[in-house]
Amino acid sequence: MSIKDKVIAITGAGSGIGRATALHLASLGGRIVLGARREVQIASAAEEIQTAGGQAVYRSTDVTRRTDLETLVQLACEHYGRLDVLVNNAGIGPISQFDALRVDDWDAMIDVNIKGVLYGIAAALPVFRRQEAGHIINVVSTAGLKIVPTMGVYAATKNAVRTITEALRQEAGPTLRVTEVSPGMIATSFADSMTDEAVKLAIQERSKAIGISPDAIARGIAFAIEQPSDVDVGSIVIRPTAQD
Numbered sequence: 001m002s003i004k005d006k007v008i009a010i011t012g013a014g015s016g017i018g019r020a021t022a023l024h025l026a027s028l029g030g031r032i033v034l035g036a037r038r039e040v041q042i043a044s045a046a047e048e049i050q051t052a053g054g055q056a057v058y059r060s061t062d063v064t065r066r067t068d069l070e071t072l073v074q075l076a077c078e079h080y081g082r083l084d085v086l087v088n089n090a091g092i093g094p095i096s097q098f099d100a101l102r103v104d105d106w107d108a109m110i111d112v113n114i115k116g117v118l119y120g121i122a123a124a125l126p127v128f129r130r131q132e133a134g135h136i137i138n139v140v141s142t143a144g145l146k147i148v149p150t151m152g153v154y155a156a157t158k159n160a161v162r163t164i165t166e167a168l169r170q171e172a173g174p175t176l177r178v179t180e181v182s183p184g185m186i187a188t189s190f191a192d193s194m195t196d197e198a199v200k201l202a203i204q205e206r207s208k209a210i211g212i213s214p215d216a217i218a219r220g221i222a223f224a225i226e227q228p229s230d231v232d233v234g235s236i237v238i239r240p241t242a243q244d
């Protein structure tokens, strides 16, 4: 088994973990379909892949819109004839203490981190059933494994996806693989999605001190994909050695 020629759609593919995963999988011969809201970022990732001799297409995608996920999956099927893997990676983390009552941020995390993943599943599942093959990979977080102050709602969204992933795995049957990947502190622009300035600064400092490259997550995702089709890697946790 290998990644060569697999058609892999990735949400949130314009930066951080999504971009690193797109570049890594493309370097292994995967055909990549990139989605995120900022078209300029996914276009530049696609160009980087193509310049290196790989294959990639992109479409501006907001995961809070169900039709956008349907269009992204459709792009894979129309351009490459199939979809082998969907990586539900798009996510935001405008974290804060409950007392701050940043209810709009809670809503946004629920919309992107939970509903966005569900819309991805809804778009890809019929294609995977028709093909009698497919792989859904959901990016969750170690924030859901060790709960800390300020991360309550964010962790809850990630653990909701953990639950969804396990339930989907149980319903999947022998032709669908389902994987969750839990990154720890990764050096990306993730803190940019934070709206509480003090929290944002603290996370940025922590990320600078111990954050590891998003390439580590890309390698973990590649490991799950490159297993034989009867091997389902259920869960991968990758965190900095220095993370407590």
Ligand SMILES: NC(=O)c1ccc[n+]([C@@H]2O[C@H](COP(=O)([O-])OP(=O)(O)OC[C@H]3O[C@@H](n4cnc5c(N)ncnc54)[C@H](OP(=O)(O)O)[C@@H]3O)[C@@H](O)[C@H]2O)c1
Pocket: 011, 012, 013, 014, 015, 016, 017, 018, 035, 036, 037, 038, 039, 041, 061, 062, 063, 064, 089, 090, 091, 092, 093, 112, 139, 140, 141, 142, 143, 182, 183, 184, 185, 186, 187, 188, 189, 190, 191, 192, 193, 214
């Ligand atoms: N960095 C960490 O320490 C860490 C740790 C654990 C888990 N994670 C998870 O890893 C995933 C990737 O995060 P990252 O660290 O790579 O951060 P990032 O660099 O900020 O990437 C997040 C990506 O999601 C996209 N996105 C945000 N809202 C979206 C929406 N509504 N529709 C489509 N795309 C959207 C962003 O692009 P646009 O703004 O252009 O849409 C961006 O490409 C997230 O699910 C995050 O929760 C990160």
